[in-house]
Amino acid sequence: MKALIFDVDGVIADTEHMGHRLAFNQAFAEAGLDIEWDEEMYERLLWVTGGKERIAYYLRHCPECPQLLDARIAELHRRKTEIYTQMVAQGQIPYRPGVRRLWREARAAGLRLGIASTTAPENVLALLRQAGEEVVGWFDSIVAGDMVPDKKPAPDVYIQVLRHLGLEAGEAVAIEDSQNGLIAARRAGIPTLITCSHYTRNQRFEGALAVLEHLGEPELPARVLAGPAAG
Ligand code: XBP
Numbered sequence: 001m002k003a004l005i006f007d008v009d010g011v012i013a014d015t016e017h018m019g020h021r022l023a024f025n026q027a028f029a030e031a032g033l034d035i036e037w038d039e040e041m042y043e044r045l046l047w048v049t050g051g052k053e054r055i056a057y058y059l060r061h062c063p064e065c066p067q068l069l070d071a072r073i074a075e076l077h078r079r080k081t082e083i084y085t086q087m088v089a090q091g092q093i094p095y096r097p098g099v100r101r102l103w104r105e106a107r108a109a110g111l112r113l114g115i116a117s118t119t120a121p122e123n124v125l126a127l128l129r130q131a132g133e134e135v136v137g138w139f140d141s142i143v144a145g146d147m148v149p150d151k152k153p154a155p156d157v158y159i160q161v162l163r164h165l166g167l168e169a170g171e172a173v174a175i176e177d178s179q180n181g182l183i184a185a186r187r188a189g190i191p192t193l194i195t196c197s198h199y200t201r202n203q204r205f206e207g208a209l210a211v212l213e214h215l216g217e218p219e220l221p222a223r224v225l226a227g228p229a230a231g
Helices: 015-030 039-045 051-060 070-089 099-108 121-129 133-138 156-165 179-187
Strands: 003-006 112-117 139-144 172-176 192-195 210-212 224-226
Touching (some): 003 156, 015 039, 015 051, 015 070, 051 070, 070 121, 112 156, 121 139, 133 139, 139 156, 156 179, 172 179
Parallel strands (some): 003 112, 003 172
């Protein structure tokens, strides 16, 4: 193995639960839209990857909602991104256990690091900077949001990271938290480890190397929920 490729939302931090949903709702309210996504609704909407795509999908299926043009959706989403990055900068979204430890240990072992995410690139950078400005430089490839034609579960984002790293799929391991992410990484041929997050703990992860509760710390070992050492 030569590299670890990290998903962002749900893997580095529980961002959907503590950040994205609230940011969408605030952007809707500021725009005078009578839309509020509760946790149950958001869990279902997470099957649609990409914030703009999620808003568009919701509006299409909401008879009483105004039907907004793509440009208006993009504007709403820009504001949502501003709100979200402010939340991150204010330290409202803590890292999950084991993330920083794993980055440090991987680097010490000579592994390279990559990011493969559906979220907007500015969201990824804001979250990485929370661990220190130098952390962004630890990643040899950061591919996110609209940098690829198709979002997860399409494999595009992973294929692009492999290209940047100059590696074959079998030379990396992906770390994901969702079924869509697992499908994307596996379509790119990359063996994948799952660290379950708030909204994805009931999803199905067939084909994963293992399913962990989180990435673990010496003082907080992670339970293995499925895989070779489950139980
Ligand atoms: C998760 C997503 C994103 C976020 C919202 O991406 O599907 O759409 O929910 O972010 P990943 P944006 O798990 O691949 O990191 O609003 O910026 O799309």
